[in-house]
Amino acid sequence: MKRDIQRLMEEEFDLLIIGAGIYGAATAWEAASRGLSVALIDKGDFGGLTSANSLKTIHGGIRYLQTLDVDRMRESVRERRALLKIAPHLVYPLCCIMPTYGYFLRSRPVLQMGLLLNDILSMDRNWGLDQDKHISRGKTISREECLAMLIGINGNGVTGGAMWTDAQMISSERLLLSFILSAEQAGAVPANYVEAIEFLRTSHRIFGVVAKDLLTQKEFEIHAKMTLNMTGGFFNHVMKKAVPETSCRPIQLSTAMNLVLRKSLLPGCAAGVLSRFIYLRPSKKPYKGTRILFFAPWKEFTLVGTHHRPYYDEPENLRVTAKEVNTFLEEVQHVYPGGAIQKEDVSFWHKGFLPMDGVNGKSGEVFLTKHYRIYDHEKEDGVEGFMSVIGVKYTTARGVAEKTVNLVFKKLGRKRIPSKTHCTPIWGGEIKRFENFKACVIERKVYELSPKVLQYLVYHYGSEYPNILSYLEKNPKWAELLPGSEEVILAEIVHAVREEMAVKLSDVILRRTSLGAGGHPGEACLKACASMMADELGWSKATKEKEILETAKLYTLTQ
Template identity: 30%
Template structure:
């Protein structure tokens, strides 16, 4: 059951996929006056958007491929996110160590950083600087100094809760008039001859079917774009996504105070070890993947690779597979590139591909990344307007604040909220980090019904009111939606298993669930967690995967 049941209707734009790109397109198009409907077979941002490295890259690593356009775009979009989503996107320093034998010598990295600083002038969080071996040993004492030739400190950005970017794009798109149908499968494209005239959809729970006729249909299904097109319209292969996996561990001996961005010894690709919400993320891999897009799981080999590389540069870490709290794996929606010998050479930019003249009315989005979702949406809406023959309309999203940052002075709001909140400072700051100014709505619900002030997760301090807010106002349908992509307690050490029953109980008391629904939701939640291989569920070794290393 979607939170907006489908119904036959005519719109300007139909969007397939409610990941970060599909939602950003809906927001941008609705802001420019278009009637928009989005459909997704699952929850908001529950595919690739929830499996990223949670970094808002300024684009430093794209300099290596001389992709200056993508670097400039990434710098601009990072800068805009600092202003429009300050509660979600934060300054994030990274240390880049240089070791003897690295394929990228320190002098080359320093040159790249100098070029990046010039390109980012006025839009960064400070200039990069060199760090001597002695300072590295003092400030990052756990980092190996064997073969260390120096380091550089670089300033980038992190979005700890990328899931909330998707939720807030949804909230703003809805506020602007877009309609978003989750748990609604696109069963086919509507065709008038060769022209694509919309999409057929079916509600996953009720089975209710509908036709949504649209002047333009945008396929923004990420790695699934070819699946959407298959058997519907003639098209070459468009997606060639690679698999990226991460593991999450507790702080370990020698763990760094900042992100460490270093070259892996095994395959020379740059990888990260970075602090994240009291824990550490190690990642990521970059493997050619030809397996089932719906069964993407970090393999034993990937986990071993990430642990070995971390143990190599942090000699006292001693990490083993038993230390992995859970893993996260997804497919990057990259353009298909035949005969590629190095996945790092595949473009990380995006392409707005019109299927006209063969199939007018259909546009497919190829590629795209978390940082540049807004720019991608602007480009898509520009193309939609051209297709509609309506002329250019000014894009409003460059300066439009996200719903959680809808205040004239975010730092002042945050200070006042912590000062006036009945919660502890730590729990108040968590609400701000997750909801921004909408944290007040959580407290309002708790004030209206004292039972909603109950803490349902001891680790985070999350409140029962957040369960109600997630379903009533943020489009959550299932328990997994609530825990993994709204409250985010599902990303804690035990992936929310200790909080799940209490949260289901809140739904029974306040949201109309019966006991049978609660039991079904708890079972479905555990089933969804299996792909993360959580330690709390003692998941067995991963099955054979579709991974393939490039030569």
């Protein structure tokens, strides 16, 4: 996969997608797989903003039963099953537990009924899945069993525990990229670091954009029969450029922040734990409330979230401050006193945008938007050739993409081609019986690579892992590990540049490999990666140093 600006300039596409987060990536694959010509652009890297903010969980929607939102729960079950099937190397079952308490909605009997209802409503959750991807039935456990599994939590009032199974991604970044690689193989033309700076428009029709290649500063036109706004937190900005007269209400933004802890608090099991918080109202009168914090094991780390706050600034000014991290950390420490969590344990943080419907004036809590929206601007504003999508959840991106492309076919006047993305493996997903596949690869011990390296390659590249090994035939030295890593080899850096459109050091560190996903990978690692990329891309010494400084800055909090 290579940046092909010339094709973007020369072709007229059926569909131009602006925004390459998980919704844009899934829609590009959906449309290309159904025979449409597709262009996908983003002013940053693929998945570089909100889609990078994740607890790595694929939710089956059990929490929606609290409000009896069965439709949303069923949608989540279907999409979790689809991701387990089409990306078996990247998505796997995850055991979850929530302590029960004596009071009504969180009591053990009530949650036991909820688990039973969840099992009944998701009876098809394992259809078509390999045995090692099956989602188990829920159950309740005793207080003693719960506290034994959640060593260190605040046990006051705990009466037992509710256990169920959801799913987790080994890498949300690689999953998103695999959708784009699949789209490219089906004929789509993706390009990162290309910004839509102006829309090509008559009074009643949009037929593309004026784009700017941010790597060369060159401006050019991209022509398309349909243009799709999937820019997430930048939705309002794009609408002002495209359809300033729109009747669509601007979205209100909130931020969602998760912490990465460099310690394994809950090996093998995620937990939703009750937290108590105090909100100081504008009247200065305190409000005492409760919410659930989610602790998810991930590699040697623990992910904790989510801290939601309303956001009123411009989206490009999004920052993570030391104050907000410390405030959230204090709440985490109270919930998990036995974890001995210190400031030094916070190795990284994720923050992104979610649409909200407002703020609870009593508690200060954000009312998150519950349902995605697909806008047809011919219907809404009388402007043909333009649509917008607002997503709310990583898990359901594929399903929303299917509905969006259904509407695109209708707008183009084409006979709709049925979607098969719910059962078609994405790039790297051509695997049956994943655990057997992984064991066979490790047993072969190719190129004298360690079992840990081979396991990493299988998890991150799936059935396409031989692509990485092919580099070792050309240069055996590329089998060496990056400084400070026990998993990532030099060949992956070369592959990321040559075949995965990595053009900045942060692309490789954060989104093509897992080198920096859990925290700063170390100066030696940054220098080694930058040197390899410099050789591939012809960077000057000044450019290399600039890339190192910019990437290191991502691990520094704003004061």
